Amino acid sequence: MRRWFAPGALAALLAVAAAGALILPRSDEPTTGERADALARELRCPDCQGLSVADSPTQSALEIRRQIDELLASGASPDEVRAHFVERYGDWILLAPASPVLWAVPFLALGLGASVLLAWLLRARRRAGPASARPDDDVRRRLHEEAEALDA
Amino acid sequence: MTLRRLRWLLVPLLVVPLAWLLFTGFGRDPREVASPLIGGPAPEWSLATLDGGTLSSDDLAGRPYIVNFWASWCIPQCVDEHPVLANAYERYGDELAIVGVLYQDRPADAEAFLARYGDAGYPHLIDEGGWLAIEYGITGPPETFFVGADGIVRDKQFGPLTEALMAERLGAILTAASR
Numbered sequence: 001m002r003r004w005f006a007p008g009a010l011a012a013l014l015a016v017a018a019a020g021a022l023i024l025p026r027s028d029e030p031t032t033g034e035r036a037d038a039l040a041r042e043l044r045c046p047d048c049q050g051l052s053v054a055d056s057p058t059q060s061a062l063e064i065r066r067q068i069d070e071l072l073a074s075g076a077s078p079d080e081v082r083a084h085f086v087e088r089y090g091d092w093i094l095l096a097p098a099s100p101v102l103w104a105v106p107f108l109a110l111g112l113g114a115s116v117l118l119a120w121l122l123r124a125r126r127r128a129g130p131a132s133a134r135p136d137d138d139v140r141r142r143l144h145e146e147a148e149a150l151d152a
Numbered sequence: 153m154t155l156r157r158l159r160w161l162l163v164p165l166l167v168v169p170l171a172w173l174l175f176t177g178f179g180r181d182p183r184e185v186a187s188p189l190i191g192g193p194a195p196e197w198s199l200a201t202l203d204g205g206t207l208s209s210d211d212l213a214g215r216p217y218i219v220n221f222w223a224s225w226c227i228p229q230c231v232d233e234h235p236v237l238a239n240a241y242e243r244y245g246d247e248l249a250i251v252g253v254l255y256q257d258r259p260a261d262a263e264a265f266l267a268r269y270g271d272a273g274y275p276h277l278i279d280e281g282g283w284l285a286i287e288y289g290i291t292g293p294p295e296t297f298f299v300g301a302d303g304i305v306r307d308k309q310f311g312p313l314t315e316a317l318m319a320e321r322l323g324a325i326l327t328a329a330s331r
Contacts, residue, residue, distance in 0.1 A: 046289075046292075047291055059256045060282050062281075063281050063283060063285075063286050088288070089185065089188070
């Protein structure tokens with residue numbers, strides 16, 4: 001009986017641990033602090049040049065960070081926190097463009113530029129191709145003379 | 153359409169917007185953004201004043217008022233517009249309230265500024281931590297908001313006020329008779 005006690009206890013322990021891992025909620029959800037950090041990285045520091053609230057130590061950045069913490073603690077969602085600052089500063093306060101269409105603009109510009117370049121290159125090649133293959137009048141005349149000389 | 157024609161179309165399509173960006177965009181302060189507060193109710197506040205009292209936005213209810221964010225270190229812009237605000241305060245008296253708000257400034261420095269450039273007598277709020285500046289969406293002084301007697305934000309001045317700009321902006325909150 002005693003022989004089976006240790007392996008049995010170990011098996012029971014493993015079973016409880018496995019059940020716990022399956023039943024208990026996993027902590028993938030970001031903590032309030034992590035959500036506040038993410039929001040601070042998304043918001044522009046109002047009195048800086050191109051810095052986020054997370055990257056700046058100015059009084060405005062610190063106050064915005066304090067308000068983010070306060071809003072999240074009061075139960076506001078990240079969207080509601082963003083809206084809180086957009087209501088005061090407009091979309092300017094968001095470092096990333098609010099409209100997903102704007103993300104496509106650089107790619108559209110790149111595509112347009114590449115198309116124009118490609119069209120120009122193809123056109124130049126088409127124009128250069130026949131011009132180099134066509135013998136000029138002098139060569140044509142000499143070929144004609146040589147052919148006649150061979151015939152004679 | 154042939155490629156040759158398309159090429160001439162590309163010139164205005166690319167050059168004109170780029171030239172427009174260069175001439176308009178780069179000459180502007182990137183922080184000069186249109187305030188979303190215009191047309192909506194002004195933020196409510198209750199703060200300590202430089203003279204030791206307390207002032208609340210409720211105390212200004214029923215009167216048009218100006219909220220001017222300034223700092224003693226904001227030179228020369230805040231120095232330049234200081235007499236413009238003082239003149240308006242003197243000229244309109246009780247018809248118009250003016251409130252200064254210290255932006256990231258020490259009260260002692262603000263007092264020294266007023267002693268040097270003149271204290272017109274209107275109150276100045278001590279915005280400890282900069283809460284009110286965030287409420288108004290301030291990016292840097294001087295910035296001035298014009299609030300109507302109905303408590304609605306009617307206009308905003310980014311940068312220093314001149315007499316001409318003050319007259320223009322006041323048109324949004326004062327009746328024709330009082331102007």
